[in-house]
Amino acid sequence: MSYSVFDTKKVIDIIKYRWVYLLLSACLLLPGILAMCYSMITYPNHAPLLEGIDFTGGTIIQYSINENIPPQKISEIRTKLVSNGIENPVLQVLKPVTASGENSDKHILSVKLQTTDENRTDCTDTTDKVINEIYPDAQFGQTSSVGAVLGKQLFVNSMIAVSLAILAIIIYLTVRFRFDYALAAFLALIHDVTFVLGVFSILGIFYGVHVDSLFVTAILTVLGYSVNDTIVVFDRIRENVKFYSKKATFNEIINASVNQTLARSVNTSLTTLLILCALYFFGGVTTKDFVLVMILGILIGTYSSIFFASTIVALLNDIKESKKNKTAEI
Amino acid sequence: MKNKIILFWVIVILTIISIVCISLKPARLGLDLKGGSRIVIEAQTTETIAKITQDMMDALKATIDRRINPQGVAEITIQQIGEKKLLIEIPTDSDLKTVREKLSQTAELEFKKPVLDDKDNILGWESSGLTGSDLERAEEGTDNAGRWQVQLSFNGQGARKFAKLTKEFRGLPIAIYFNGESISEPVVQAEITGGKAEITGSFTREQVKEMVDLLNAGALPVPAKILEENAVSPTLGIDSLNQSKFAGILGLGVVMLFMLFYYRVPGLIADIALIIYSLIVFAIFNVTGVTLTLAGIAGYILSIGMAVDANILIFERTKEELKSGRTLFTAINTGFDRAFTSIFDSNMSTIITCVILYFLGSNIVKGFALTLAVGVLISMFSAITVTKNFMHIMFGTGQLKNPALFGLKEADINDAYQAAETKREKAKFGVLD
Numbered sequence: 001m002s003y004s005v006f007d008t009k010k011v012i013d014i015i016k017y018r019w020v021y022l023l024l025s026a027c028l029l030l031p032g033i034l035a036m037c038y039s040m041i042t043y044p045n046h047a048p049l050l051e052g053i054d055f056t057g058g059t060i061i062q063y064s065i066n067e068n069i070p071p072q073k074i075s076e077i078r079t080k081l082v083s084n085g086i087e088n089p090v091l092q093v094l095k096p097v098t099a100s101g102e103n104s105d106k107h108i109l110s111v112k113l114q115t116t117d118e119n120r121t122d123c124t125d126t127t128d129k130v131i132n133e134i135y136p137d138a139q140f141g142q143t144s145s146v147g148a149v150l151g152k153q154l155f156v157n158s159m160i161a162v163s164l165a166i167l168a169i170i171i172y173l174t175v176r177f178r179f180d181y182a183l184a185a186f187l188a189l190i191h192d193v194t195f196v197l198g199v200f201s202i203l204g205i206f207y208g209v210h211v212d213s214l215f216v217t218a219i220l221t222v223l224g225y226s227v228n229d230t231i232v233v234f235d236r237i238r239e240n241v242k243f244y245s246k247k248a249t250f251n252e253i254i255n256a257s258v259n260q261t262l263a264r265s266v267n268t269s270l271t272t273l274l275i276l277c278a279l280y281f282f283g284g285v286t287t288k289d290f291v292l293v294m295i296l297g298i299l300i301g302t303y304s305s306i307f308f309a310s311t312i313v314a315l316l317n318d319i320k321e322s323k324k325n326k327t328a329e330i
Numbered sequence: 331m332k333n334k335i336i337l338f339w340v341i342v343i344l345t346i347i348s349i350v351c352i353s354l355k356p357a358r359l360g361l362d363l364k365g366g367s368r369i370v371i372e373a374q375t376t377e378t379i380a381k382i383t384q385d386m387m388d389a390l391k392a393t394i395d396r397r398i399n400p401q402g403v404a405e406i407t408i409q410q411i412g413e414k415k416l417l418i419e420i421p422t423d424s425d426l427k428t429v430r431e432k433l434s435q436t437a438e439l440e441f442k443k444p445v446l447d448d449k450d451n452i453l454g455w456e457s458s459g460l461t462g463s464d465l466e467r468a469e470e471g472t473d474n475a476g477r478w479q480v481q482l483s484f485n486g487q488g489a490r491k492f493a494k495l496t497k498e499f500r501g502l503p504i505a506i507y508f509n510g511e512s513i514s515e516p517v518v519q520a521e522i523t524g525g526k527a528e529i530t531g532s533f534t535r536e537q538v539k540e541m542v543d544l545l546n547a548g549a550l551p552v553p554a555k556i557l558e559e560n561a562v563s564p565t566l567g568i569d570s571l572n573q574s575k576f577a578g579i580l581g582l583g584v585v586m587l588f589m590l591f592y593y594r595v596p597g598l599i600a601d602i603a604l605i606i607y608s609l610i611v612f613a614i615f616n617v618t619g620v621t622l623t624l625a626g627i628a629g630y631i632l633s634i635g636m637a638v639d640a641n642i643l644i645f646e647r648t649k650e651e652l653k654s655g656r657t658l659f660t661a662i663n664t665g666f667d668r669a670f671t672s673i674f675d676s677n678m679s680t681i682i683t684c685v686i687l688y689f690l691g692s693n694i695v696k697g698f699a700l701t702l703a704v705g706v707l708i709s710m711f712s713a714i715t716v717t718k719n720f721m722h723i724m725f726g727t728g729q730l731k732n733p734a735l736f737g738l739k740e741a742d743i744n745d746a747y748q749a750a751e752t753k754r755e756k757a758k759f760g761v762l763d
Contacts, residue, residue: 071567071568091567092564094562094563095562096559096560145411147409147411149409149694150694154692157692158691158695162695165686168683169679169683172678214624214628217628217698221628224683227683228639231679232672235676236672264642264646268635272631275635276581278581278584279577282573282580284567284573284574286567287624294628
């Protein structure tokens with residue numbers, strides 16, 4: 001009875017099947033990595049994902065309409081624009097502020113479209129047609145090019161901040177755990193973020209899904225979740241090592257720790273996924289991609305904290321052990 | 331137990347304060363969720379600026395951003411349209427009048443030296459060559475008497491100029507002009523080589539803050555004129571948002587039901603803790619005037635996830651402790667202590683990330699970092715203080731008589747209890763076996 005915790009139901013054997021899990025990870029990541037490489041070669045701006053209007057800018061068109069524009073109409077216009085091949089149009093209703101502060105009965109519909117120099121006229125013509133079908137008396141107001149919200153400089157600055165944040169996490173984990181745990185958490189994080197970026201790269205190639213500034217925030221959420229999830233498993237390994245290192249091998253401890261935290265890992269993901277799935281299936285169109293990033297992130301984050309991060313810790317330990325043995329032999 | 335009851339009432343009072351805060355002041359929602367105002371401004375050519383270049387537009391955009399969004403959390407978007415116009419969108423609750431003023435204000439700071447006659451009488455002021463462009467940064471501060479002042483730090487070149495100026499005019503007054511107006515005429519006491527200066531006068535805090543923001547943002551590279559101003563509906567579309575609101579509430583409801591069915595009574599406690607948590611976090615957002623956008627709400631959802639996670643971690647550990655036959659009081663305490671290290675480490679790493687993103691990231695990630703950090707800090711309080719307190723008050727200190735309250739079976743406990751019985755010694759030292 002000395003290993004009672006280790007004898008309890010072992011749902012997953014991380015150590016025995018570790019090559020299988022690593023292979024599975026590779027299978028999950030590879031298509032996305034290939035898609036990103038393909039995109040970087042073929043897209044004119046050499047970006048790994050299709051960049052949306054926030055990154056590239058586009059065209060803004062304004063129509064004046066002599067009646068109130070209710071949300072249902074906005075919905076109708078959006079659906080029609082999308083079915084005519086216009087991705088993620090930003091539809092807003094403007095009300096001029098008059099000098100006396102009264103609301104005038106003139107309404108302006110502002111449409112922001114993502115366009116390139118080549119397809120600008122096509123896109124504006126399509127939009128014109130759609131708006132005129134729904135509001136025959138709509139008057140074409142003005143059109144002009146609109147710059148990026150998230151310019152290159154801002155994006156680069158944000159990425160530098162994110163890299164520094166990751167570095168800080170590695171340092172923190174090295175202090176609180178050990179460097180090999182920090183390294184494994186870092187690899188798990190890269191694993192998760194690469195997977196989500198890869199999926200969106202594939203979606204970009206096959207379905208023309210663009211990413212915008214909200215996507216950047218969603219990826220940050222994935223990053224936060226990934227680290228959070230991994231740490232919980234590592235915390236259990238750390239604790240078990242403290243109590244059992246004389247009784248059991250490191251690999252046994254890892255196996256036991258993963259199984260002990262399994263219920264928690266699954267339940268936590270399940271609760272967060274419940275909220276996100278509700279938002280995905282019943283929520284609005286404009287936030288769907290954003291929610292999808294988080295759903296994918298949580299699924300892969302849970303997978304990696306159970307199957308990937310701990311496997312890496314075990315591998316790193318094996319490497320260390322074999323080095324030790326070699327020096328001992330010499 | 332007495333302390334526990336006091337703590338309970340503290341929690342109740344905190345919750346009531348939060349509800350009052352929320353009902354008194356509506357949340358500030360961002361452009362994407364609530365809409366706001368759209369202002370179009372156009373860069374103007376002047377006698378000295380014959381043509382507006384792209385560089386000037388970039389500089390204008392950057393300066394305006396720093397002026398109307400000095401903290402970076404106001405969730406304002408600025409986009410260039412056409413060749414020389416900027417489209418600025420600001421959330422509804424922003425002070426339009428101030429924004430309008432800030433768009434046209436100049437921010438010229440100049441140190442002037444006195445023009446003297448033979449007897450050192452001051453005839454007038456002339457430029458000393460030291461201006462706002464020599465500044466490193468400006469800060470608010472108070473002097474020894476508690477009066478508000480603007481504290482200036484010059485860059486290398488500015489510090490040299492200032493040292494020369496103070497050396498030359500020691501014992502004489504110099505004048506500080508802001509936007510063409512003399513705001514202070516201090517007498518130079520000694521040569522100042524450190525590159526620091528203070529502007530003291532009878533300023534209010536608001537005046538000082540405005541000057542500091544303007545000085546830090548710098549002067550507009552080209553003059554700009556407001557062309558049009560419109561109220562604007564949310565960028566994410568009212569149609570979409572109404573659906574998402576419904577979906578979010580539905581999702582939260584399902585999560586609460588799940589907690590209740592899986593963890594039973596502790597699940598109920600966690601649900602209550604979660605409601606208290608949401609109220610406190612929202613109250614903090616309201617009081618601090620954070621503008622909530624979808625990105626901010628993402629941070630909030632993630633922090634809810636982590637709050638639920640903390641509760642789940644604690645309950646799983648408490649269950650394990652109960653299975654090994656501990657009394658309720660010890661099981662709850664040990665469950666919390668064991669879960670604490672992982673909650674602490676995971677939340678600390680999140681907070682570190684947020685701090686770095688907040689101070690170094692651009693405006694799009696600042697709001698996210700702020701809401702996530704607030705959320706995580708409160709979630710630690712909620713899980714460790716609120717949940718623990720409620721558990722103790724609810725269950726007291728005896729043996730667990732009805733395992734179904736925790737979603738456990740009688741058999742689970744008895745089996746493990748006997749196993750643990752053989753190792754009483756070890757159990758004392760908190761060893762899980």
